Amino acid sequence: MAVPDEIKRRVEALRREIDYHNWRYYVLDQPVISDAEYDALMAELQRLEQRYPELVTPDSPTQRVGAPPSEAFAPVRHEVPMLSLDNAFTDEDVHDFERRVKERLGEEKIDYATEPKLDGLAVSILYENGRLVRAATRGDGYTGEDITANVRTIRSIPLRLQGSGWPDRFEARGEVFMPIEGFRQLNQWAERHGEKTFANPRNAAAGSLRQLDPRITARRPLDFFCYGFGVFPQDRLPATHHEMLETFLAWGIPVAPERSVVRGAEGCLAYYRQMLEKRDTLPYETDGVVYKVDRFDWQRRLGFTARAPRWAIAHKFPAHEATTIVEDIEIQVGRTGILTPVAKLKPVQVGGVTVSSASLHNFAEMKRKDVRIGDTVIVRRAGDVIPEVVKVIGEKRPSGARTIAPPTRCPACGSEVVEDPGGTLLRCSGGLFCPAQLKAGIKHFASRRAMDIDGLGEKLIDQLLEKGLIKDVADLYRLTVDQLEKLERMGLKSARNLVEALEKSKHTTLARFLYALGIREVGEVTAQILADHFRSLEKLMAASELELEQLPGIGPIVARHIVAFFRQPHNLDVIERLRRAGVHWETPQVDATPRPLEGKTFVFTGSLSSMSREEAKSRVEALGGKVTNSVSKKTDYVVAGEKPGSKFDKAMKLGVDVLDEEQFLDLLQQSSPSWTNLQETEHRD
Numbered sequence: 044m045a046v047p048d049e050i051k052r053r054v055e056a057l058r059r060e061i062d063y064h065n066w067r068y069y070v071l072d073q074p075v076i077s078d079a080e081y082d083a084l085m086a087e088l089q090r091l092e093q094r095y096p097e098l099v100t101p102d103s104p105t106q107r108v109g110a111p112p113s114e115a116f117a118p119v120r121h122e123v124p125m126l127s128l129d130n131a132f133t134d135e136d137v138h139d140f141e142r143r144v145k146e147r148l149g150e151e152k153i154d155y156a157t158e159p160k161l162d163g164l165a166v167s168i169l170y171e172n173g174r175l176v177r178a179a180t181r182g183d184g185y186t187g188e189d190i191t192a193n194v195r196t197i198r199s200i201p202l203r204l205q206g207s208g209w210p211d212r213f214e215a216r217g218e219v220f221m222p223i224e225g226f227r228q229l230n231q232w233a234e235r236h237g238e239k240t241f242a243n244p245r246n247a248a249a250g251s252l253r254q255l256d257p258r259i260t261a262r263r264p265l266d267f268f269c270y271g272f273g274v275f276p277q278d279r280l281p282a283t284h285h286e287m288l289e290t291f292l293a294w295g296i297p298v299a300p301e302r303s304v305v306r307g308a309e310g311c312l313a314y315y316r317q318m319l320e321k322r323d324t325l326p327y328e329t330d331g332v333v334y335k336v337d338r339f340d341w342q343r344r345l346g347f348t349a350r351a352p353r354w355a356i357a358h359k360f361p362a363h364e365a366t367t368i369v370e371d372i373e374i375q376v377g378r379t380g381i382l383t384p385v386a387k388l389k390p391v392q393v394g395g396v397t398v399s400s401a402s403l404h405n406f407a408e409m410k411r412k413d414v415r416i417g418d419t420v421i422v423r424r425a426g427d428v429i430p431e432v433v434k435v436i437g438e439k440r441p442s443g444a445r446t447i448a449p450p451t452r453c454p455a456c457g458s459e460v461v462e463d464p465g466g467t468l469l470r471c472s473g474g475l476f477c478p479a480q481l482k483a484g485i486k487h488f489a490s491r492r493a494m495d496i497d498g499l500g501e502k503l504i505d506q507l508l509e510k511g512l513i514k515d516v517a518d519l520y521r522l523t524v525d526q527l528e529k530l531e532r533m534g535l536k537s538a539r540n541l542v543e544a545l546e547k548s549k550h551t552t553l554a555r556f557l558y559a560l561g562i563r564e565v566g567e568v569t570a571q572i573l574a575d576h577f578r579s580l581e582k583l584m585a586a587s588e589l590e591l592e593q594l595p596g597i598g599p600i601v602a603r604h605i606v607a608f609f610r611q612p613h614n615l616d617v618i619e620r621l622r623r624a625g626v627h628w629e630t631p632q633v634d635a636t637p638r639p640l641e642g643k644t645f646v647f648t649g650s651l652s653s654m655s656r657e658e659a660k661s662r663v664e665a666l667g668g669k670v671t672n673s674v675s676k677k678t679d680y681v682v683a684g685e686k687p688g689s690k691f692d693k694a695m696k697l698g699v700d701v702l703d704e705e706q707f708l709d710l711l712q713q714s715s716p717s718w719t720n721l722q723e724t725e726h727r728d
């Protein structure tokens with residue numbers, strides 16, 4: 044049976060339209076239709092292709108995951124070698140580079156195209172007659188591997204080009220990378236499912252591209268920015284690199300938005316500083332910037348050395364990772380007594396900051412990574428997270444490298460150490476008799492989201508405790524300018540400021556006050572729930588476990604901690620003295636039924652085993668949340684059941700929180716009045 048012409052035309056029109064919207068969405072980040080409209084187009088195309096399989100072509104937007112898993116990657120010889128880049132590390136190096144360029148060209152005013160240097164993998168993508176026909180890794184620069192099937196799954200890379208005027212045959216070259224948010228999601232997912240996590244976005248991108256099964260690659264949040272070309276007819280080139288990039292963009296090939304054109308080495312350095320400043324806020328990891336002589340005729344005159352062009356240079360940022368030595372492993376005691384092993388490091392510069400310690404998270408993690416005193420380790424500090432030990436360099440372990448055993452006594456107070464029910468955490472049982480817990484508790488009390496006492500830092504708390512000026516948080520309000528002024532690194536001015544900050548902190552809210560008390564398992568969310576419900580401290584203090592358990596998100600464990608806290612004579616005394624010192628708050632306004640998911644938008648994909656979609660929807664709505672059908676940046680949660688669809692991939696791409704069924708049930712439990720058993724994440728100090 045022949046396919047009717049109108050069907051053929053409709054299929055073609057749908058593909059053009061979907062390609063266009065893909066480009067608007069993934070490359071320009073300027074969609075012109077809603078996700079629902081897009082989904083409808085895709086659904087129509089899929090329906091028609093199912094009905095008329097003879098119409099399916101490899102470049103149809105439905106065919107991103109086309110090829111079956113392969114045995115190995117075939118070698119690809121690069122017709123135009125993929126050169127490497129020389130590096131500059133200092134301003135001086137950049138000036139030297141420009142001096143060489145000027146000398147060779149005999150020109151004074153040089154414009155440079157500048158772009159971020161992405162930390163990913165270089166690939167070359169061949170287009171023939173506007174269609175993606177092959178993609179290859181860089182390999183050794185001369186021979187790479189055929190990764191066409193995997194590259195086709197990267198949504199921002201067009202299978203068919205937009206616009207017009209492309210040469211019959213050309214290569215776009217650029218960097219495949221994994222955006223930071225997608226990397227976080229991927230690792231979180233892997234961790235929850237007991238799978239291997241990746242050390243950094245680059246490794247994750249490499250691991251994803253190296254998959255022999257493109258269905259796996261398709262699940263990975265990969266992206267691509269083009270930075271140049273390989274095969275390309277000489278007579279079709281524009282005059283400059285930056286025009287070339289604009290041309291690629293018009294054909295639907297993504298390029299980095301942060302690109303620019305600058306004049307001279309000074310312009311390059313200004314760009315460098317600007318990008319370094321922005322570095323931690325960019326959605327992808329960079330290891331530097333690249334400067335390229337903008338004019339192609341000048342590039343040709345400059346030519347190449349054996350391995351790299353003379354017209355380009357990479358100016359590296361300080362590394363996010365560094366190698367150093369573990370000099371000691373200390374045990375820190377947090378506010379709730381949790382013992383955390385911390386690696387004390389030989390100080391090292393990481394990403395422009397001196398790092399001398401890195402968290403090992405817990406003893407299980409320390410054992411898994413097998414970190415020992417004397418080891419050479421790789422430490423990593425990306426964005427604004429706490430530095431961590433990525434891995435031990437095994438070959439460099441000295442013969443005497445020592446492990447430390449999980450302690451049976453608290454290193455700060457000697458109290459017995461108990462294992463948390465979960466099994467991974469160890470805890471000091473000393474409570475407020477433990478000076479380390481006391482100190483962390485005071486720090487928490489003063490913290491911004493608790494009583495917000497400006498200027499009361501760790502060092503100062505140390506001094507106050509040492510000098511016996513305070514024994515608990517209530518004593519803070521008896522401190523005088525006179526006493527404070529005499530402390531180290533304090534002056535009259537700081538002493539006055541602190542007393543003023545203390546005075547100001549007295550006016551607070553019940554929720555903040557409850558949070559500041561540091562009751563176990565009572566984080567900000569629970570404190571708010573308690574404040575909203577009881578509206579008076581006295582009523583809360585008189586509540587029974589049973590009564591507390593009736594509240595949304597409060598389970599037996601939390602209830603027990605709350606009751607136990609208010610039974611401690613010491614705690615009652617501190618509260619009494621705080622109130623006598625003048626700590627006060629307004630009675631919170633009455634609130635109607637709690638709507639803990641108010642303002643939150645959910646999207647479901649795949650099937651849930653414990654309830655139907657309908658039921659899941661009504662559960663979310665009962666708690667004030669909203670359920671929609673398509674994922675966008677405004678979506679708060681995507682709930683992925685069995686066999687999730689494209690919404691899952693999209694969530695990964697956009698960095699939307701993805702919950703599996705278990706996490707979703709947890710969230711419902713935490714939020715719901717009838718289901719009780721909150722496990723609020725404990726804030727460790």
Ligand code: D41
Nearest residue numbers: 126127128159160161165270271333355
């Ligand atoms: O972002 C990058 N990693 C990047 C890499 C970039 N922005 N530009 C690059 N330009 C080149 C030349 C000048 C040779 C076309 C590169 C690379 N090369 C490159 N990446 C890996 C090896 C070389």
